[in-house]
Amino acid sequence: MEFRYSEEIDTSLYETHGLCDGIPLRVHKDSFSEILGSLRAQRDWDRHVSPLYGGYNGNLGERFSFVRVTVPECLPERLETISYANEFAFLYDDEMETLDLKNVDQGVAGAEMLEAFQGTGDMDCNPRDLSSLRPEKRLQAQIFAEMIAIDPVRAKTSMKAWARFVQLASQTRLKPFDTLQEYIPARVIDSGELIWFGTLTFGMALTIPEEECHICMELARPGYAVLGLTNDLYSWEKERDAAERQGQDYVFNAVWVIMKERSVGEEEAKLICGEIIRDYVEEYRLIVENTKRNQRLSKDVRAYIEAVMFSISGNLVWSIYCPRYRHEGLEDSD
Template sequence: MRYLYSEEVQRNLYDTHGLGHNIPLRMHKDFLKEIRGTFRAQDDWSKSVNPVDGYKGGLGRPYSFMGVTVPECLPERLEIISYANEYAFLYDDELETLDLKNYSGEFTGILETFSDDSFDQKVSSKSRPEKRLLAQIYSEMGDIDHIRAETTMKAWTKFVQSAARARTVPFNTLREYIPARVIDAGQLIWFGTLTFGLALTISEEEHDVCHKLAEPGYAAMALVNDLYSWDKERVMAEKAGQDYVFNAIWVIMAETSVSEADAKEICRAEIQKLILQYSQVMDDVQTDTSLSRDLRRYLEAVRLSYIGNLVWSIYCPRYRDF
C-alpha cells in the first residue's frame, strides 16, 4: 500500500505491551477532521438523544481512534467516518445499559434503529432520534460516495442485528465465543468503514474470501478490545443487572476457573497466536495475483487497524477513565 495521508509514529513513543508483532503504527496527518467529526457527533447526540457529559469516546491523547485505525483514510472522508464511529461508540454504550438476556429477537426500542430499513433516509419527527441521526450519516456519506455508503450502511445494519443476538446467551468456552465476538466487535461495520474511507471496492465474488482471510486479524482486534475494556464492561454489566459479561476475560475465568490476572494472560497468548496467523496471511497474499488489488489493500488496512486499535486501547480515556 502506498502511504499518502499518514506518517509512521516513532516506535519509542508508544507501548504495545508485547502485542504489536512489529507492525508499524501510522497516524493520519489531518487529525483536525477527526476531532471535528467526533465533537459534532457528540453534540448532535446530546441535543437529540441524551446528554453526554462525562462520556469518553474515540478521542484521546496522544492517539485518537480513527487517526490510528484508518490512517490512510481519504481526507475528505475522515470527518464523516469519525462522526459515524463516535455514533457507534455512543450507541454501543446505550446497548451496554440493556440486559439483553431476555432479548426476544424483535427490534424494538433502541434496537429499532437498525431494523432492516435502517439505511432508508425516509424518517420523520416520529422516528427515534438515533434513527434520524443514522439517516443523517447515510446522507452525508452518500453525498460523497453513494455506492460505498450503501455498502457501509447495509453492513452496519447486519452487524448490529447479529451483535444483539450474540450478546443474549453466555458462552461456555473461548472457542465458541471468539467467532461471535468477531461479529460483535464489528467485522461487518469495519468492512464498511475501511472500504468507504479508502474508496475500496470488494466484488461480491470476493466477499467470502475477503472475510475469511481477514478473520484472524478481526479476532485479534476483538480480544484486544476485551483485554483493555474489561474493567469498563464489567462495571456496565453490573449496572445493567447482568450476571455475566460479554467479554473473553469472563469466558476464560468461567471456563478454566482461573483468576482474573491469569485470564488476562491467557487472552494475551491468544492474541499473539491470532496476530501471528494474520501475519502469515499477509505474507501469503502479497504474491497471490488471483486476489484483486483492492482486496490486498483492504487486508493491509485491517493490519494497520489492529496496531492502531491496540495502541489506542492502551492509552485511551474510554477504558481508563469511566
C-alpha cells in the same frame, strides 16, 4: 498499499504490551477532521438524544485518537464523516450499557437499528420519512445521507454490511459462552467485522468484487479476532462493572470466558487473553504477507487485508492510552 495520508510512528513513542509485534503504527496526517467529526457527534447527541455528562469518552485521546490510527489511509475528505459515525457508535454503545439488558428484547433492538433506512436488500438506502424515528435514529440517517452525498455506491455497500451486522449481532449476546472455541466466532461478529468492512471500504474508497467477498472475509477473520479480543482485554473492567450494575451474572468478554473455562482469576485470565492475541497476530501477519504477494486477488482486496492489519496496531495503541478504557493494572501485562 501506497501510503499517501499517513505517517509511521517511531516505536519508541508508544507502548504495545508486546501484543502486536511486527505491525507498525501509522497515524493519519490530518489531526483536525477526526476532532471535528467526533465533537459534532457529541454535540448532536447532547442536543437531540440525551445530555452528555462528565466522564464520557469516545474516539478522542490525549496521544492517539481512534479513527486516525485505525484507518490511517482514510481519504481526507471522508475522515470527518467516518469519525462522526464511529463516535455515534460509542455513544450508542454507552447508552445501551445504561439499560437493564436482561430486560431488552435483542431482536427488537436489532430491528430498531435498521429503522433509519429502508430497503437495504435492494440497495435502495435513501433515508425515509424521519418524523416517526427516535432522535438517535435520525442522527443515524444523517450519517447515511452524508455518506451517500460523498460516494453513493460505497455508502450503500457499507449500509448493507451494517444492516447485516445488526441482524447477526442481535443474537450473539443472548446467552453466556462456556468455551473460547464457541465464544471467538461470536465475538468476531459482535466486534463489528461487518461494521469495520463498511468503514474501511468507504473510508478508503475500496471496491471488493462480489466474487472475492467470501475469500476477503475469510482472510480477514483472524484479524477481527485480534480486534475483538483486544477490546475485551482493555475494556474488561468497564464491561465487568457495567454487568454488575445491570445485575447480570455473566460478561460478554473473553476474560470472563477464560476465567470460567479455566478456573482462573482476573489477572491470570488477562495474561492468557494476551497470549491468545499474540497467536492471532502472528497468524494474521502471515496472511497479510501471503496476500500481498497473491496477484490473483484484486488490488482492493489486498489493500483491505493490509488495512485490517493497521487497524490492529491502531486499535491496540489507542486502547492502551485512551481515556475510554483507562485503568490500572495492564502496564505490566507484557
